[in-house]
Amino acid sequence: MKTAEIAQRFLDFFEKKNHTIVPSASLVTDDPALLFTVAGMVPFIPYLSGVVPPPYPRAADVQKCIRTNDIEEVGKTPRHGTFFQMLGNWSFGDYFKEDAIRFAWELLTAPEADGGLAFDPKDLWVTVYEEDDEAHELWRTLTPLPEERIQRLGKDTNYWSTGLPGPAGPCSEIFFDRGPAYGVDGGPATDDDRYVEIWNLVFMQYEITNVRSKYDFDIVGELPAKNIDTGMGLERIAFIKQGVDNMYETDQVRPVLDLAASLAGKAYGAESHEDDVRLRIVADHVRSSLMLLADGVTPSNEGRGYILRRIMRRAIRSMRLLGVEGATFPDLFAASRDAMKESYPEVEADYARLSAYAIAEEQTFLRTLAAGSAILDQSVVEAKNGGGTTLSGSEAFLLHDTYGFPIDLTLEIAEEAGLTVDRGAFDQLMLEQRTRAKADARARKGAIADQSAYREFRALGETVFTGYTELQTESTVL
Ligand code: ATP
Ligand code: MG
Ligand code: MG
Ligand code: MG
Numbered sequence: 001m002k003t004a005e006i007a008q009r010f011l012d013f014f015e016k017k018n019h020t021i022v023p024s025a026s027l028v029t030d031d032p033a034l035l036f037t038v039a040g041m042v043p044f045i046p047y048l049s050g051v052v053p054p055p056y057p058r059a060a061d062v063q064k065c066i067r068t069n070d071i072e073e074v075g076k077t078p079r080h081g082t083f084f085q086m087l088g089n090w091s092f093g094d095y096f097k098e099d100a101i102r103f104a105w106e107l108l109t110a111p112e113a114d115g116g117l118a119f120d121p122k123d124l125w126v127t128v129y130e131e132d133d134e135a136h137e138l139w140r141t142l143t144p145l146p147e148e149r150i151q152r153l154g155k156d157t158n159y160w161s162t163g164l165p166g167p168a169g170p171c172s173e174i175f176f177d178r179g180p181a182y183g184v185d186g187g188p189a190t191d192d193d194r195y196v197e198i199w200n201l202v203f204m205q206y207e208i209t210n211v212r213s214k215y216d217f218d219i220v221g222e223l224p225a226k227n228i229d230t231g232m233g234l235e236r237i238a239f240i241k242q243g244v245d246n247m248y249e250t251d252q253v254r255p256v257l258d259l260a261a262s263l264a265g266k267a268y269g270a271e272s273h274e275d276d277v278r279l280r281i282v283a284d285h286v287r288s289s290l291m292l293l294a295d296g297v298t299p300s301n302e303g304r305g306y307i308l309r310r311i312m313r314r315a316i317r318s319m320r321l322l323g324v325e326g327a328t329f330p331d332l333f334a335a336s337r338d339a340m341k342e343s344y345p346e347v348e349a350d351y352a353r354l355s356a357y358a359i360a361e362e363q364t365f366l367r368t369l370a371a372g373s374a375i376l377d378q379s380v381v382e383a384k385n386g387g388g389t390t391l392s393g394s395e396a397f398l399l400h401d402t403y404g405f406p407i408d409l410t411l412e413i414a415e416e417a418g419l420t421v422d423r424g425a426f427d428q429l430m431l432e433q434r435t436r437a438k439a440d441a442r443a444r445k446g447a448i449a450d451q452s453a454y455r456e457f458r459a460l461g462e463t464v465f466t467g468y469t470e471l472q473t474e475s476t477v478l
Pocket of ligand 4: 200
């Protein structure tokens with residue numbers, strides 16, 4: 001079952017259950033505090049919070065999402081993409097737990113001929129919030145799940161709140177058991193690799209106050225209008241239904257992976273685990289970049305553009321680690337476009353524009369890499385010959401300042417060579433440079449120096465990398 005077909009089945013199912021089908025919102029949110037749409041609920045926040053009256057009591061959609069906080073997992077777990085699609089159904093003060101559970105179970109287990117996804121109930125587990133007896137009882141009575149496959153878990157995994165006074169409530173999650181080959185028995189509570197989370201049902205039930213932390217607050221009472229908010233990972237369903245090992249091997253991602261492998265002269269799945277991870281990273285990151293470019297993000301040194309730049313550079317760097325020195329984006333982006341265009345025709349319609357950005361970004365970064373890598377390699381050799389295990393802060397600073405070599409890359413390369421970087425000294429030098437620059441600017445009082453020759457290199461190195469930690473959190477979403 002192709003990814004696009006699974007998405008269509010989801011929409012058809014919920015349309016039959018009287019849901020209004022809503023198109024995906026952009027990856028770029030209206031909210032400047034939240035860089036990207038990180039979950040299906042994001043575009044519905046005004047309705048869920050009661051700020052805007054919902055135009056329909058029920059809705060369903062396929063929402064494009066970006067989660068940069070999962071970037072370190074990409075390629076290593078089977079289930080984390082920086083880009084993915086979240087299937088969701090919503091009730092705004094309409095149906096609640098019982099129908100949410102009923103619908104989810106029916107769609108997952110109904111035969112394919114009836115529009116379902118035909119999961120074998122024996123492969124499914126669910127979790128409920130430990131105090132949510134109601135949800136526990138509903139799963140027990142509405143489905144054939146034996147009691148031992150309904151696990152009670154704590155607030156950290158099974159409670160949703162924004163960390164602010166307002167709506168909150170328990171969650172119930174559905175997991176697919178990949179079998180004993182993947183890990184220990186015992187359900188989602190015990191093993192992350194064997195039990196793949198496929199669907200999260202959020203029951204927005206309570207109004208909370210005196211919020212001391214995301215999971216420590218007082219309940220004022222039940223909300224007058226309770227909401228349902230669900231999120232099912234399309235790629236996770238796809239990889240299970242397609243009988244492959246992970247989401248990077250599904251029909252929308254695999255063509256890029258295969259092309260990257262062939263450009264690198266590698267046999268995916270046969271040689272080295274490390275190379276396989278890199279190929280999966282390339283496939284994921286190329287797709288995410290394509291989708292971000294299609295939604296109007298362009299590479300830059302701040303905000304959304306910086307995240308895009310980071311993702312593209314990580315793909316380029318991964319290709320280099322796979323042994324490819326030259327440009328690969330012209331080929332890889334075209335492959336990703338072809339894999340995605342059925343679901344997102346805009347990636348084809350707008351391809352000339354977005355591929356121009358991707359190709360230019362790759363050329364610039366390859367030049368930077370060529371200049372910086374030679375210097376860095378030499379520093380690494382010197383450090384090792386001297387018996388040292390640390391690359392000095394001043395070397396890292398020189399690379400940054402003169403060659404526009406990003407610090408995160410220096411850290412990564414040093415780590416691969418078994419060295420650490422004196423980050424404290426580097427940060428100190430950065431601080432001093434900034435102070436100096438400010439003083440200079442004051443002294444010049446508007447005098448103009450022609451720095452155009454430096455602009456390109458400087459532009460590459462100016463931003464201290466804080467993207468993963470600062471720019472995006474999940475705190476207000478699923
Ligand atoms: P996990 O615990 O596996 O990281 P999650 O609890 O962070 O998932 P939710 O925030 O509950 O995920 O999102 C709802 C659904 O979206 C998940 O059940 C999963 O199917 C899907 N999903 C979440 N993150 C990703 C991702 N990075 N890539 C692909 N699918 C994802
Ligand atoms: Mg997660
Ligand atoms: Mg989870
Ligand atoms: Mg979850």
